[in-house]
Each structure stands twice: as C-alpha cells, then as structure tokens.
Amino acid sequence: MQIQENISLRPYNSFGIDVRAARFASFTSEDELATLLADLSPDKYLILGGGSNLLLTGDFNGIVLKNEIKGITELHEDSEYVYIRAGAGENWHQFVLYCIERNWAGIENLSLIPGNVGASPMQNIGAYGVEIDDVFHSLEAWHITDKKKVTFTNSDCAFAYRESVFKNIYKDQFVILNVTYQLRKKPRFHTSYGAIEQELERMGVQELSIKAVSDAVIHIRSSKLPNPAETGNAGSFFKNPSVSKEKYWQLQTLHPSIVGYDNADGSVKLAAGWLIEHCGPQEGISWKGYRQGDAGCHARQALVLVNYGHASGKEIYDLSEQILQSVNDKFGVMLEREVNIIG
Ligand code: FAD
Ligand code: EPU
Numbered sequence: 001m002q003i004q005e006n007i008s009l010r011p012y013n014s015f016g017i018d019v020r021a022a023r024f025a026s027f028t029s030e031d032e033l034a035t036l037l038a039d040l041s042p043d044k045y046l047i048l049g050g051g052s053n054l055l056l057t058g059d060f061n062g063i064v065l066k067n068e069i070k071g072i073t074e075l076h077e078d079s080e081y082v083y084i085r086a087g088a089g090e091n092w093h094q095f096v097l098y099c100i101e102r103n104w105a106g107i108e109n110l111s112l113i114p115g116n117v118g119a120s121p122m123q124n125i126g127a128y129g130v131e132i133d134d135v136f137h138s139l140e141a142w143h144i145t146d147k148k149k150v151t152f153t154n155s156d157c158a159f160a161y162r163e164s165v166f167k168n169i170y171k172d173q174f175v176i177l178n179v180t181y182q183l184r185k186k187p188r189f190h191t192s193y194g195a196i197e198q199e200l201e202r203m204g205v206q207e208l209s210i211k212a213v214s215d216a217v218i219h220i221r222s223s224k225l226p227n228p229a230e231t232g233n234a235g236s237f238f239k240n241p242s243v244s245k246e247k248y249w250q251l252q253t254l255h256p257s258i259v260g261y262d263n264a265d266g267s268v269k270l271a272a273g274w275l276i277e278h279c280g281p282q283e284g285i286s287w288k289g290y291r292q293g294d295a296g297c298h299a300r301q302a303l304v305l306v307n308y309g310h311a312s313g314k315e316i317y318d319l320s321e322q323i324l325q326s327v328n329d330k331f332g333v334m335l336e337r338e339v340n341i342i343g
Contacts, residue, residue, distance in 0.1 A: 001025060001032045009060065013051035014114060016232035017313045020059045021046075026066035028089070030149065030177050033142055036065065045144065046342060047175050049088070049116035053123065053234050054340040057313035067118050069177055072098060077185070083137055085180045088118025092125075100210050105187035106135040108210040109196075111217045114228060114235070118176040122166050123338065124159040128217055129193030133159035137182040141166075141174035150174070161269075162239050162338055189213060195220050224300045232307030233298070237320055238276075238335040242267045251331060272335055276302040276323055279330045287323055295319045317341065 007024040010016055027033040044062025069087035072095065076083050082104050086095050092115050096107050109130040119125075121139055124132050136159070139152050157164045166174060187210050191197050199216040200208070226233050243251070248260050248268040255278065259271035276297065277288040289299035294311035297319070298304040305316055305323075324335050 001027055001036060003036075003063070007064070009051075009056055009064065012048060012064070012066070013054060013056055013234075014228035014232060015055055015234055015307050015313070015316065016228075017056045017307065017316075018310070019056045019313065021064040022059070022061045023063040024066070025063065026068045028068045028070065030069070030142060033065070033175060033177075034147065037142075037144060037147065045172065047172075049119040050091070050114055052114035052228065053119065053338070054342050055234060055313050055316055057317050057341060057343045060342065065175070067116065067175065069118075071178075075180065080185060081182045082185060083180055083182055085178050086117045087178050088116060088176045090117040091115075092117055092120060096214065099181075099183060100214055103187075103210070104183035104185070105210045106130070106183045107181065108187075108214040109190055109193075109217055111214040112221045117179050121157055121159070121164050121176065121179060123162045124157075124164050126162070127221075128196060129190040131159070131161075133157075135181045135183060137180040139179045140177045142177055143174055145173070149177070167340075191216075226298055226301075226304060226306055231298075232311075233304050234339045236272070236303045236338050237305040238272045238303060238324070239338045240269050240272045241275075241333050241335055242269045243333060244268075247332075251333075255331075270333065272327075273301060273303040275327045275331055275333060275335070279326045281322065281326070287326070292319055297323065 003023050003025045005023055007021050008018060009021050010018040025036055027036055040063060046060055046064045048064050048066045068089040070089050071087040072090060073085045074082060075085050093112050095117055096111050100108055109128040110125060113125055113127060120132050121136060136154050141150055141152060143150055189208055191213060196216050199220055200212060203216060205212045242263055244267055251258050259274040260268040263269055277286055280286045280290060287297040288302040290297045293315055294308040295315040296306045296308055298306050305320060307316060320337065328334050
C-alpha cells in the first residue's frame with residue numbers, strides 16, 4: 001500500500017508504453033483502498049487492472065491505483081446456477097480456467113482474454129458469441145468521492161456492445177471491488193460463432209465439453225492475435241461500427257466483399273478489420289501489416305494496432321487517427337476507439 005513516486009508504467013500496460021506515473025500504489029482490500037483515498041483526495045486517479053485495454057499517451061501526473069484484490073468465493077447455488085464472486089484483481093483467464101475445472105459453465109468462450117476480473121464489466125468484454133452481460137449477476141464498487149460501497153445489478157450496468165455505465169456516465173467515479181457471476185451447472189454451448197466448430201472438428205472432439213470449447217477458442221485466438229508478451233498491443237483498437245441497412249447495401253454495391261452482420265435492431269455491424277484492411281496510407285497500400293516507425297497495424301488482424309518495441313503512445317494514437325480518417329474518407333464510416341486513451 002506504500003506510495004511510490006516517479007514509477008515507469010512500462011510493465012503495467014500491454015502496449016509496453018514507457019511513460020512514468022508521478023505516484024503509484026497498489027491495494028489488496030477495500031479497507032486499504034479507503035485508507036489510500038482518504039489520504040489522497042482530491043487527486044487525478046487511474047484505476048489499473050492488467051493494463052490490457054489502455055493507451056498511455058504521456059506521463060501520468062496523478063496517482064495510479066493498482067487493484068490487487070484477490071479471492072474467489074462460491075456464494076450459493078440454486079437448481080440451475082452457481083454464484084461465484086471474484087476479487088477485481090484476479091487474472092481473468094486464470095479465473096476462467098478455475099471455473100472450467102469445476103464444471104461451471106458460461107465463460108469458456110471468453111478464454112484467454114487478457115486483463116483482470118474487475119475490468120470485465122467495464123466494457124462488457126465479449127468474444128465468440130458470449131459477453132459478460134450473459135453471465136453477470138452483480139458487482140460491488142467503491143464510490144471515490146462519496147467514499148461508500150455501492151452494489152450494481154445487471155440492469156444497473158446498462159451493458160451494451162463494449163459499453164457499460166462505468167465507461168460512460170460513471171467514468172472514473174467508481175473502483176470495482178469484486179464481481180459476482182452466475183454460472184450454469186449444465187452447460188449451454190455456443191459453438192456457432194466464427195471458426196469454433198471447424199476447430200473442434202480439427203481437434204477431433206467427439207463429446208463436447210466446456211474444456212473443449214475453451215481449448216478451441218484458445219487455439220483460434222493464439223493463431224491470429226499477437227501475444228502482448230511478445231508484441232505490445234491492446235486487442236481490437238476500434239469497435240466494429242454499426243450502420244443502417246441502407247448504408248450497408250450502398251457499401252455492398254460498391255464493395256461486394258465487405259463483411260457485415262445483422263443486429264437485432266435492423267442495423268448492420270461492419271467488420272472494422274475489413275474496412276481497415278481495404279484502405280491505407282495511399283492508393284494501393286493497405287494498413288494491414290503497415291508499419292510507421294515502431295507503431296504498426298498487425299499483419300494478421302488489421303483491427304489490432306501494435307508496438308514493435310519503442311513506439312510512444314502518441315505515435316500509436318497518431319496512426320489510429322490516420323486510419324480513422326482514411327476509413328471515413330473511403331467508406332463514410334467513422335470508427336470509434338475501443339481502447340481507453342489515457343493522456
Ligand atoms: P485495464 O486495461 O487495466 O483497464 C481498462 C479500463 O478499465 C481503464 O479505464 C481502467 O481505469 C478501468 N478499470 C480497470 N479495472 C478497474 C476497476 N477494478 N475498477 C474501475 N475501473 C477499472 N476485450 C474484449 O472484450 N474481447 C476480446 O476478445 C479481447 N481480446 C483481447 C486480446 C488481446 C491480445 C488484448 C491485449 C486485449 C484484448 N481485449 C479484449 C481487451 C482487454 O483484454 C479487456 O478490455 C480487459 O477486460 C481489460 O482488462 P484489464 O484488467 O487489463 O483493464
Ligand atoms: N477481417 C478482415 N481483415 C482483418 C480482420 C478481420 O477482413 O484484418 C474480417 C474477416 O472477414 C473476419 C471478420 O472481419 O471474418 C471478423 O474478424 P474476427 O473474427 O477476427 O473478429 P473481429 O470483429 O475483428 C471481434 C472483437 C474481438 C473478439 C473477436 C471474436 C471487437 C472490436 N472485436 O473482433 O475482441 O475477440 O471478435 O469474437 O468487437 C477486443 O475487443 O479487443 C477483441 C479482440
């Protein structure tokens with residue numbers, strides 16, 4: 001809980017950006033957090049989990065508070081579900097594996113997403129047809145200025161695609177302490193999304209299990225997403241944008257190979273990776289695989305921006321700005337960043 005000064009944040013962000021924090025402290029309990037905040041306020045805070053969904057564009061002149069609250073507790077169960085509470089500082093993937101070992105189903109499709117439990121509701125993490133919204137029961141969070149604990153149910157969080165109240169109306173107001181998930185005792189498999197079925201077949205799986213789904217997801221992810229331990233990145237840099245059906249038809253007439261998926265509300269979600277791949281810094285050159293100094297656009301997944309070594313956050317941000325502009329110029333679609341920009 002000791003406050004350190006002038007700390008490099010390089011080990012604490014998956015982009016590997018080398019900036020410094022004026023002050024840095026970690027906390028392992030609600031009490032430690034309350035004590036820290038009582039001594040500090042008012043200040044500029046950055047609540048940090050695993051640092052896998054942020055881009056640091058410069059030195060941080062406030063205090064970084066790293067959430068290290070651990071612990072996994074089985075609260076209770078009913079005929080269908082088991083209710084599991086996990087500390088915000090638990091590593092997400094380790095938590096997924098812990099649940100799979102116990103045959104608690106619902107988060108196997110979310111295997112190998114980097115980061116910690118506490119950030120899972122922030123942007124309603126999702127992959128391969130499942131999102132936190134589907135398994136979320138409630139969370140407890142500390143209100144920084146009111147200095148009290150508040151409970152949020154699923155509807156309080158207003159989950160949407162890569163969105164929750166914590167990313168918009170309550171931005172920077174709460175520290176998530178723990179999350180309770182409602183996991184199924186009997187699995188309901190989600191294998192229709194992406195290449196999961198194909199991968200299960202390749203693996204020779206005869207009898208479906210949550211472990212098999214998890215292994216398939218891990219394999220697919222590892223084959224296309226860069227490992228942050230080797231190449232700095234924060235996953236998808238942009239969200240997949242939604243457009244009206246009419247706009248989609250217009251685009252499809254001009255670009256027959258464009259990729260889009262129908263949303264429940266009649267709009268169409270476009271694959272931003274396709275849009276980015278199909279434009280570039282100049283005619284005939286694609287952003288996909290493009291490198292500008294040490295900042296780049298990944299060669300196997302155009303939606304992922306990477307740091308090849310010593311890129312600054314500003315260089316990666318500038319590249320993202322150029323990509324965003326060129327996609328808008330060519331397709332008339334404005335991308336929105338998914339990654340949290342911390343300046
Ligand atoms: P951080 O990066 O530490 O924080 C993210 C934001 O949440 C920041 O604004 C931070 O202030 C805030 N925050 C973090 N913890 C707390 C807390 N306890 N209380 C309050 N605020 C908090 N995301 C997906 O949804 N799907 C994917 O498939 C996916 N794949 C990825 C693949 C790779 C290779 C990488 C690098 C990232 C990927 N991501 C994906 C993004 C990222 O893993 C998730 O957003 C993850 O939930 C971030 O967790 P974190 O602990 O690292 O959060
Ligand atoms: N595509 C291209 N070129 C590319 C990349 C993708 O044309 O360079 C097209 C392909 O047609 C592909 C389609 O886009 O079929 C979708 O690609 P992919 O399956 O890789 O998924 P995505 O839409 O790029 C989303 C999430 C990921 C999540 C995967 C799997 C967003 C912003 N991203 O990526 O989440 O893991 O689906 O569900 O919704 C993240 O949020 O950080 C993240 C990695």
